[in-house]
Amino acid sequence: xxxxxxxxxxxxxxxxxxxxxxxxxxxxxxxxxxxxxxxxxxxxxxxxxxxxxxxxxxxxxxxxxxxxxxxxxxxxxxxxxxxxxxxxxxxxxxxxxxxxxxxxxxxxxxxxxxxxxxxxxxxxxxxxxxxxxxxxxxxxxxxxxxxxxxxxxxxxxxxxxxxxxxxxxxxxxxxxxxxxxxxxxxxxxxxxxxxxxxxxxxxxxxxxxxxxxx
Amino acid sequence: xxxxxxxxxxxxxxxxxxxxxxxxxxxxxxxxxxxxxxxxxxxxxxxxxxxxxxxxxxxxxxxxxxxxxxxxxxxxxxxxxxxxxxxxxxxxxxxxxxxxxxxxxxxxxxxxxxxxxxxxxxxxxxxxxxxxxxxxxxxxxxxxxxxxxxxxxxxxxxxxxxxxxxxxxxxxxxxxxxxxxxxxxxxxxxxxxxxxxxxxxxxxxxxxxxxxxxxxxxxxxxxxxxxxxxxxxxxxxxxxxxxxxxxxxxxxxxxxxxxxxxxx
Numbered sequence: 001x002x003x004x005x006x007x008x009x010x011x012x013x014x015x016x017x018x019x020x021x022x023x024x025x026x027x028x029x030x031x032x033x034x035x036x037x038x039x040x041x042x043x044x045x046x047x048x049x050x051x052x053x054x055x056x057x058x059x060x061x062x063x064x065x066x067x068x069x070x071x072x073x074x075x076x077x078x079x080x081x082x083x084x085x086x087x088x089x090x091x092x093x094x095x096x097x098x099x100x101x102x103x104x105x106x107x108x109x110x111x112x113x114x115x116x117x118x119x120x121x122x123x124x125x126x127x128x129x130x131x132x133x134x135x136x137x138x139x140x141x142x143x144x145x146x147x148x149x150x151x152x153x154x155x156x157x158x159x160x161x162x163x164x165x166x167x168x169x170x171x172x173x174x175x176x177x178x179x180x181x182x183x184x185x186x187x188x189x190x191x192x193x194x195x196x197x198x199x200x201x202x203x204x205x206x207x208x209x210x211x212x213x214x
Numbered sequence: 215x216x217x218x219x220x221x222x223x224x225x226x227x228x229x230x231x232x233x234x235x236x237x238x239x240x241x242x243x244x245x246x247x248x249x250x251x252x253x254x255x256x257x258x259x260x261x262x263x264x265x266x267x268x269x270x271x272x273x274x275x276x277x278x279x280x281x282x283x284x285x286x287x288x289x290x291x292x293x294x295x296x297x298x299x300x301x302x303x304x305x306x307x308x309x310x311x312x313x314x315x316x317x318x319x320x321x322x323x324x325x326x327x328x329x330x331x332x333x334x335x336x337x338x339x340x341x342x343x344x345x346x347x348x349x350x351x352x353x354x355x356x357x358x359x360x361x362x363x364x365x366x367x368x369x370x371x372x373x374x375x376x377x378x379x380x381x382x383x384x385x386x387x388x389x390x391x392x393x394x395x396x397x398x399x400x401x402x403x404x405x406x407x408x409x410x411x412x413x414x415x416x417x418x419x420x421x422x423x424x425x426x427x428x429x430x431x432x433x434x435x436x437x438x439x440x441x442x443x444x445x446x447x448x449x450x451x452x453x454x455x456x457x458x459x460x461x462x463x464x465x466x467x468x469x470x471x472x473x474x475x476x477x478x
């Protein structure tokens with residue numbers, strides 16, 4: 001990372017693995033369960049959170065010295081909600097198709113605990129540039145897990161990826177379906193997302209023993 | 215920092231300032247974009263109605279509306295008439311053409327009638343306005359009716375194209391906030407296409423509706439007279455919402471189609 005000093009680079013790389021918001025901090029689980037039944041939705045949600053968390057962290061960081069500590073959570077909520085609504089309105093006016101795709105996620109972004117968590121834990125105590133990097137890093141870490149979970153759920157639940165059939169036609173019985181394979185409808189249910197996240201946590205901690213808490 | 219951010223007076227002043235700033239920012243954004251957004255929504259309604267009628271630019275399995283640059287022109291030439299029926303207690307009390315409706319309502323187009331508002335009026339026991347868009351499909355007159363109901367999280371709505379015997383000739387469904395990958399799939403081609411050819415009326419002309427049914431009775435949807443389409447996995451409540459809105463809203467059009475039959 002030529003652009004970033006080593007200390008800053010860690011802010012981006014750490015949340016991708018050893019300090020992942022979902023698997024280590026266990027934040028943002030709710031949306032990880034709700035929208036990962038298909039890969040496209042996972043990706044869109046990841047990008048949306050990237051924007052909101054990157055910008056939101058900078059805004060909160062700039063305001064950090066004037067926010068009264070008694071009402072800081074409310075202030076954070078207002079900042080996220082306002083940001084998301086403004087983006088939504090602008091998209092509705094100038095990129096209507098895209099806004100239709102995103103509409104479902106608006107409410108989920110505002111309530112995503114990763115956003116509040118990073119505001120509270122990082123942006124309130126650090127400068128705008130470092131906060132921006134932290135926001136981007138955590139959003140990427142979140143997106144990576146979402147995409148992994150979305151990949152497995154869509155592949156085994158619907159036999160498609162990005163809506164494109166990859167295992168053959170389930171109704172016409174072609175491809176792998178011709179030898180008796182069936183889509184697992186249970187993969188489409190939210191509990192399976194939790195189980196996949198659990199498996200990821202298991203793999204991650206067995207590769208890096210330092211992550212195991214006593 | 216010089217400011218003592220723990221003081222009560224500071225907290226209150228900060229809260230007030232924040233509300234004023236954010237409030238006016240949101241109000242400014244909303245009002246300055248209002249007309250652009252409204253224009254987009256009108257075009258979308260036209261695209262949806264045309265889609266139900268079968269006028270679209272679909273490929274193999276995707277959903278492509280007619281382009282926003284030409285939708286107004288196509289809508290004006292394809293939709294021959296926009297009728298407005300006023301229904302009370304299952305009877306049509308008034309029927310107006312597009313021109314009559316526009317003259318009586320400051321030039322408002324019938325396709326912009328707010329279905330949600332009309333449903334509330336009906337609940338209060340007042341007459342409900344039902345728009346009906348008349349077009350053509352393969353040389354046959356087809357009628358497109360809007361429907362609206364509740365999904366799991368939020369509103370769901372759609373347009374259903376019917377021929378004179380109330381056989382479905384096309385549908386379009388949309389939703390405000392159903393779960394992506396589950397309930398949101400009512401907006402997928404494979405679900406909407408299943409409705410084509412399904413009947414709403416029994417042999418004797420009694421309204422039966424279409425049920426989104428679990429049980430995998432007819433996954434390829436080859437049986438067209440079972441009043442059922444195959445449900446979506448993991449989306450029971452959204453599917454039930456679709457069945458309910460078809461039954462509740464399309465039934466109101468029954469007197470119009472009965473009149474149509476009696477005329478011939």
